[in-house]
Amino acid sequence: MGLDKLLVISAALFCCGLYAILTRRNAVAVLMGVELILNAANINFVAFSHYVSRVIGGQIFAVFVIVLAAAEAAVALAIFLRMYATTGTVEIDAADQLKG
Amino acid sequence: MIRYAYIIPLLPLLAFFVNIAVGRRLPRKGDWVSIAAIGAGLAMSIAIFFEVFRIHDPNFKYHIVYPWLDIGGRFVVKAGILVDNLTAVMLVVVTGVSTLVHIFSVGYMHGDPRYSRFFAYLSVFSFSMLGLVLAESFFFIYIFWELVGVASYLLIGFWFEKKSAADACKKAFIVNRIGDFGFLIGFLILYSATGVLGYDEVFQGISEGKVAGTLLTLAGIGIFCGAIGKSAQFPLHVWLPDAMEGPTPVSALIHAATMVAAGVYLVGRVYPIFTPDAFLVIAYIGLLTLFISATIALASRDIKKVLAYSTCSQLGFMIMGLGVGGFTAGLLHLTTHAAFKACLFLGSGSVIHAVHSQDIFEMGGLWKKMKITAATFIIATLAIAGVPGFSGFYSKDMILAAALEFGMRHPQHMIIFVVTLFTAGMTAFYMFRLVILTFFGKPRDHHKYDHAHESPPNMSVPLVILAVLSFAFWFKAPLAEKGWFEVLVPKPASAVSASFAVPANAGLSAEAPAGAKGEHDLHLAHKAHTIAMYSSVGVAGLGILLAFGIYMLGWVDPDKVAAKFPRLHDFLVNKWYFDELYEATAVNGTKALSRALAWFDLHVVDGLVNLCAQVAVWVSFLAGKFDNAVVDGAVNGVATVTIESGSFFRRFQTGKLYHYVYILAGGVLIIYLVKAF
Amino acid sequence: MGFIDRHILSLMTFLPLAGAAVILCMPKGKDNIVKTIAAVASFLPIPLAVRLWGAFDQTVAGVNVENQFQFVEHYSWIPSINVEYFMGADGISMPMLILTAIVSFLAVIGSWGIQKQIKGYMALFLLLETGMMGVFASLDFFLFYVFWEVMLLPMYFLIGIWGGPRREYAAIKFFLYTLLGSVLMLIVMLALYFNSINPETGGHTFNMLHYMQQSTHNAWLKGFDVRILLFLGLFIGFAIKVPLFPFHTWLPDAHVEAPTAISVILAGILLKMGTYGLMRISFPIFPDVTKWFVIPMAVLGVINIVYGALCAMAQSDLKKMVAYSSVSHMGFCLLGMAALTPAGMVGASFQMFSHGMITSMLFFLVGVVYDRAHHRDIDGFGGLGAVVPVYTFFVTVAFFASLGLPGFSGFIAEAMVFIGSFGPLKTFVIIGASGIIIVAAFHLWALQRVFLGPLNPKYAQLEEINAREIFCLTPLALMTLFFGVYPMPVLNLMNTSLVRLVDVVKMVM
């Protein structure tokens, strides 16, 4: 498996993530889209680390991304939960009080 | 004494300040301050006159010049006075009439609530008029020119509670300003060409050819425009009759004897700058004026209006005289006219004072009640009618002679003489009509007649003095070849060198200056003089006779004549409809323009950006915000555009998160596309 | 005396500010003390101005020569970008400094009747005075700009809080309009800064006088197209202040809504800053463009004269009429300046000085009648001359002065403008001179409708002008009269400088 293929996979993953973010109305699904993007980046990091850099900097970066994505997801889910508690829904369309 | 001539105007100025500040608290409300000032001026003027007379040099000139404005030597205006023979005469005329009017006013204005204010105004007028006479440069004559206008404004509007007076003073000032506009342009042309402002310096410049041809003609006509305004010449004559709303002494002083003559004086003063074309314009303007106003005077019922139109007409005589080359004649007529016209006006004042009416058809038979007034009035009328032996005859005859001489030289302009002669006859007619209706016949309004009385001495004495001055012998010893005026105020040499004149008009030059006349010229002049004298006596007699025939002996009933020519009569009574014409065109035109521009200012200029705004809003008509933006008006236009675009962008902020992310993605895309292409 | 002499311009500028600070420290309710402090703080510049006048050497020009400026105070302020505290006076600024001192003091006296929040009013007013003085005294462009803008804030509040019914609109309109002008100026200022070199230090400079030496400009700044754009940027900034057609529409609103004393300041001094800026900055820095721009300036000047006068004629609000008359009169300034002749330039400058006094009188007088009748509708009066003769007298004097009657300073100015401009700009002068007819017409028409004719019985009991108001008017009237009869004292102040200015502009190319 060469670098090119990995990059294509990562690009596809990125697009899927972006597509999910743009089309999904459920906040959790949107969050999953974000996770896809982050993982697309991770694939890149690891791939580049392996094929280009030959040092493990990229792989370390990927680990960091995974950790931070987890933290981010935790915070995001907590916020969604609170939103569910106050409004009874996690549809992002429902949240349009603030506008203009 | 000549050295101190500058004091003469300053005295009345001082009196003005005293009276305006503390006049009401002074004994006799300060009238004596003004009278003393002008009286002292008169004394000084007479002294100067005799000094000049003793020198008896036609070319006598005395300058005093001080630096006044100096812009690093790049622009210099000097203040100063010029005393020559003409000035000396004018000083006497102005201070003399002014003094008599001051004295007359003591009686006439007695008991007026603004008595001291009146004398203050008289003083400021005297100051300005004397300043005008003494000025030695275009700049200063312009200054005093405006100042006499203001004094006239203040005095016409003295009884400002009357709407007519308030209207009249405004009209007088604005109409004069129109003339002044021309004056200003005229002297600007001269200044920009010669770079100097003093009369002599400018003449020098012109004779050096610094300005010539059409431009010089225009300059001359421009300056003459000032005279048209101030001397109530056609087409700016409309203010003068209205100006009779002022107190009668004012009419005598300003609107008969002095200020209105300033135009004539101006033309005389700057005589050397006029090109032949300019002279022709002057002559014809004068001609039109003298004829038009005389016809209007024929039909007028108001004693002061008749006199006003006669003044207009006489000023026309002078202007025309100057225009045809009768320099001395015009100015002499100015001098003689000052005396007899002041006398007439003061006399009318005396009459009005007595009967409290200005309508001559409500008078009649006043001869019995007010003998002094009547006698002096008749003397002055004889003078204005041009009866031999009186001053008016002497001067008017000279004007006629000049016109005839001009006509003989240039037969195509013979009409000037013909019309003038005819008008001289009309003058005699309407003046005697006035005299007869006022003083003779039966009283037509007995109530008014019964209350009539002779005026107090302080009013009648000035009348007498002025009447005495209306005789010819003051100006020319009987049978003398030439009067002193003719000797002392000869025609100045034209600065317009023939070589710079427009060749086409070279043949039309005015008569050559005195002393340079050839044999042929002398002969021509003599011949013209003889014809003019006889014909003028003839028409005067005819006019007087006709007046007596119609208004005393009842040969023809004037009302029937009027009824026979109703259109003509209406035309004359309505003063040729000049007021209506001006009202409809100039006045309403300006007002309409000003309103239009104000509207333009408020709605277009202020809304200019608004306009762009509206266009922008049209584009976004979908939003249906059009009304708001239009109603909003004003410069808010910018604001409108701004706010509208704000709303536009604001609509993106829907509150919906995925819209936001779309925009984010779109942003990246756009940035990327920028690169890609 | 030494200290005062060395810092006379700073003192004139900052004494009012000190007064404002003192006023702000006063406890509430001491209105009379506040007014007194304000009067003192605004009066102090007058003796200083007199001192200035006495000590001024009229024979040196200034304009673009640094060592010819007088009363110079030159300190470093922000060395890292070469901003300097640089003040000095020459013949261009002297009359304006004197005028500002006098008119400001009179305006404080004229504000005596203000009831609402007097403390804030006086403090803002004094701040405004500091701004005005500073503009006329500064020679560093940055400093100039700061003072220029500093005036906006107090003006906004003074109109907005103490103004008439539409005050909020007028205030913000004024503010936005002038800010628009000044941001353009800011851009030009920075462009000049970066493209010219201080010949002494080699660094960039904000010193106006350096910009006036073409040698300090770099190649870019020598390009004529660039210079035109920069000139226009400045010109629009100043034109808004003057205000020139079509940038004048803030003026009628601001003048009408502002309280009397502020209208006086607006018309009497603020408008002059536009023309002052052109003389001080635009002309000497861009002499070549100035010459190129003569005709447009003359056109604008003439439009201002005639158009302003005609608009004034159509107004039924007395104050608005006076406001438009200012538009007309400022046109004379521009026409005179456009001529680039000594007489024209001096005439323009003298018109600034003279109009400052005359229009101040006019606005004071409008305020007097408004205080009593509570309206300014010209047609709503009638025959007041019989009731209030003294007031009528002052109005007549002011109106005649305003319509350019000889004997008043306005005439000298206008005549000099005409005489100076006629040579190069004949047609424009002829059209412009027709303005004198319209100016006369609307003044007299208003005079007639308000004061002459039968008395409107509604105003039979109208109160006569009081001593305080007379106190405000008399000095102005006397000065107008005095300088109308003998203008040389003022002309001498500016002659040398303005002749130099003309030469500076004309010499190039």
Next chain:
Amino acid sequence: MHLGNLASLTFFLPELAVTATILLLILVHVAGKSRYSAAPALLSLAGVGAALLLVALQPASPGRLLFEGMVALDGFAIFFKALTALATIVVIFMSMESRDLAGRTQTEYYVFLLSVLLGMFLLAASTDIVMLYLALELVSIPSYLLAGYLKGKESSTEAAMKYVVYGATASGVMIYGFSLLYGLTGTTQMAEIGRALAAGKAPLPVFLAAAMVTVGFGFKIAAVPFHMWSPDVYEGAPTPVTAFLSVGPKAAGFAVLVRFFYTVFASPDAAAGMWKLPPSVDWTLLFGVLSAVTMSVGNLVAINQNNVKRLLAYSSIAHAGYMLMGFVLLTPAGLKAILFYLVVYLFMNLGAFYVVVLVANGTGSEDIADYSGLGRRAPFAAVSLAIFLFALTGIPPFSGFIGKVYLFAEVINRGVYWLAVVAALNSVVSLYYYARIVKVMFLEDPKESAELPVPAFPRAVLSLLAIPTLVLGIYWEPVARVAANSVRLLAF
């Protein structure tokens, strides 16, 4: 000079101080309820104060890199550390006053606040993209929580939700961009990335990477078109948090933007001030347009706002646009202008929000209409707010004007006149809405006549914000010098 991990610690004292304070706060919270509700605030104040002091004492030296090249210790970092610490102190003061936050658990709030501060410290100093990403998330994640801190309030929750989704997306895009950069250069060290890029070609991928990274930074500084979250979040969040977000993270965002692009993309010849990267793209034009659009959108939309907080949110977008002007040319002078502007912006913007907090305490409203007659009801607060607003407009003699002059100056110096003109017109537009608040406060009569008392302490804080706003408008030489030095010391 790269320092090892242990050796670095001595130069890491401010961060350590903040970290210690965070831990202490948690300890105190866990240990039991404090008797003083103000205790956590005071504790964090002490901690941040200490950090600020330590920052001030830190010797700045060019090229000193800590933790094996992860973190720089240059003047630039120190400048931003001081700036953000100062902002945090003011925000702590503000939070103590805010009635919004009263009665809620205080400790967590301050823990989040200080975490953000720590993140900002690291963000401003990070020289490695791993560190950068870590710091960025350290700033972001607690920010989400702060925005949603008002549990019961629906708008607050909504704000937090939008913030977290938008933020996560933005950082996701950014990290993808980082991965591309890493792939192109094979290193995570910014300086080396820069060197590698200077040597290499491949302009298009580089450009894609740069664009994606810009999303992350643009999100932090709220530049158009990545600004959409900010008005909603600013309105929904508690006011002190809004104030904090509009200054602190924004400043840090600028820091990282500048450091990243300057290190990676700027020409080593600093004086030339040219972008060294793909010349086929007019970077100046690109960022110029970004700047112009940002300020224009911010200003135009602000005009129609009726909520003061939301208005200030848009205004802060506009100010980001102004500050971007300093960035378009990547010259030291431009960067200096940004730094200077951030200093004055800190005072004037926090000051404006402070008054909003005070007024909301009194009236319970953030509507412009409820500010009517504030000039009479609370003159001190009203005058202060007027000063801040006019400073934001950029009118002398207030500091905002000087800030703008510096920003304009560099743009004009380099001949980008169109941007200067746009910015100038924007200033005029901005006056319109700032003056609208001033008008309501001073020119309109109060709806209620009751005075709004402003206690002595907030008064003092307000003065401390207003006086610099005024003084820096009259004498700003020291700050200008500091800003200039900070730029010069930027490690390469």
